[in-house]
Amino acid sequence: MSAKFMTRASHSLHQGPLAIGRIFMLIVTIPYYNIFWYNNLNSVSRILAAESDSIKLIDAANGWMDKKSSELKFVQVASAIIAAAVIASFSWPNIGTDYWLCPALWYSSLVLAGFALLVSSQQVAIIESFGKISIDSSEQDLLRVINSIVRLKRVGSGYELSWNSVYIWQSSMMSLSYSWCAYMAGLTLHVCSPLIMGKRSGPEFRTAIMFIVVAGFTCINFSWCSYWVYAKSTKRDD
Incomplete structure (x- = not known):
């Protein structure tokens, strides 16, 4: 894809009130911005850049639709897995002695996973x-698809x-991501x-320290890889 083709679309995402959105x-979308960019912004940019070219618009x-369908089917599977993980976690010993925020977050995760499953099923x-x-x-068939993704210009x-359309179509992935974060x-x-x-002593203390070290490394690794994958995938030639 040429730089000129994507530049026109990218420019339309930064104008006026659109910058607020x-x-x-x-x-x-911070927890899943790479997916959001690839399956949503990038795809919408292609539609906007196609303008009156029917071949490009159809493509x-x-x-x-292909990207969004794959994303939604992934959400269906992943949300079911998270829901199962949350339910199983409540059977662990000593849950009743945990800090109150722990079960509250797990219940929230379960609700978010259920919402992600329902919305993704509807959108599929x-x-x-x-x-x-x-x-x-x-x-008419083409307009049904296009009008569900973008909107007609108010002027011209x-x-x-x-x-609003971008938010709606990515809402299931958002719920899934926040469900995972809550869990x-x-x-x-x-x-x-x-x-x-x-x-400050005992096996539970040492387990907690080990968990913090591994979780911290995993978060840093995830952030590093996500940033560079996004940076490389969005790099365009001048």
């Missing part, structure tokens, strides 16, 4: 109802970014309960 989404619409059904768009498809012709935060509190309770 971008800042909000940037903050909300961009199909690309968006919607995408499947669109069907594959081809050059022989009617204009063509399309513009709709942050891990609860797990951290569970393992580190001896430290919270003031214990």
Whole structure:
């Protein structure tokens, strides 16, 4: 893809009030920004950049549906796994003696996972109802897809970014990510309960220290890899 092609689309994401929506989404999507950029912003940018070129528009619409369908199916599986992990965690010993925030986070994780599963199932059904768009498809079929992703410009012709649509279509991944974060935060509190309770010796204390070291390294490694994957994947030639 040429730099000029993506530059036009990228420029449309930074104009006027759209910058506010971008800042909000940037903050909300921090835990999964690479996925958000690749499956949402990048795909929407292709649609906006296609403008009146029907071939590019059809290709961009199909690309968006393929990526989004794969993402939603992943969310369905992952949210079910997280829900199962949360339910299993409540059967662990000494749960009743944990700091109150631990079970609160796990209950929150369960709710978020359930929401992610329901929303992703609905959206998969919607995408499947669109069907594959081809050059022989009617204009109405194409517009059904396009209008669910972007919106008509208020002034002039063509399309513009709709942050509301972007938010809605990524909401299941957002719920999944925050469900995972809530579960891990609860797990951290569970393992580190001896430290919270003031214990400074014994096997539980050593387990908590080991957990903190491994979790800290994992978080740093995840952040490092995520940053560089994103930086390399979005790099464009001048």
